[in-house]
Amino acid sequence: MDMSPPSDMNMNMDMNNATMMKDMAMHMNFYWGREATILFPGWPNYNLGMYILSLFFVFFLAMAVEVLSNIPSRRFMNNSMIGGLVQTIIYTIRMALAYMVMLSVMSFNLGIFIVAVAGHGIGYFLIKFRQLTQQSQEAGNNNNNNNVLPK
Template sequence: MSHDHAHLTPISPDSLYNNSKNVNDMAMHMTFFWGKDVLVLFNGWPNGRLGMYILALAFVFLLAVAVEILATVPVKPRMSPLSGGLFEAAVYAVRMALAYSIMLSVMSFNVGIFIVAVAGHAVGRFIVKHRAIAAVYMAANDVPKV
């Protein structure tokens, strides 16, 4: 067995970075950056177009809101254990798919995408907690539901 490694060529991080280009010949960012020139989830999207970038921001925001809302989907009391378990598993699978999509979007290192993902989670959590606190408040103060 030969231990001669003289024929191996070392790979520098710079050469990896410079050779990792997407379809549009844009270098993949490895640090946070501002700008609409980003690739989010799908090949060629938003493709440097401002309108599509804004749509991507809205899409990631809504995904994050949905993840938080799906975290608290209740099981109906009349469901059988099997159907209740299947329903919970299906909701959880959808929630995880959305959460991983958000994670992949944030991995674009675009500051705008990062901000809307965090804001979407915050708004989603606010919606969920506001509902819960309002229900407790109404029950404690005998306020009729509207």
């Protein structure tokens, strides 16, 4: 007795397998286009609006990594136990975000790569610009205090 499934069923299984293989195929080199899978299956799902949203998402993830990388540790040093715990939590969040950016870039989509690098660069610039502004203000205040002569 023949136990093989009917030919219609075989054809449906072949089509399902072909669709699944297409969805699972990964690019192994950089490419342009909105046909990307970023972090989650079905996202951005070949939709231009969702692709643009994913670009913004990766950009802000990369910026957040840089901001969290440059938080001064002296803010939390009032209590060493609480300071250590806060720094550990910030580090854990930073690493989780960094891995999400890395996995996004591993989609090999050139748009995602560009916004990730831009997010890291702009995040670094904003933090360093703020630090340099604070330093120059402190230096200006010290110079003003030194120029005042007592009577």
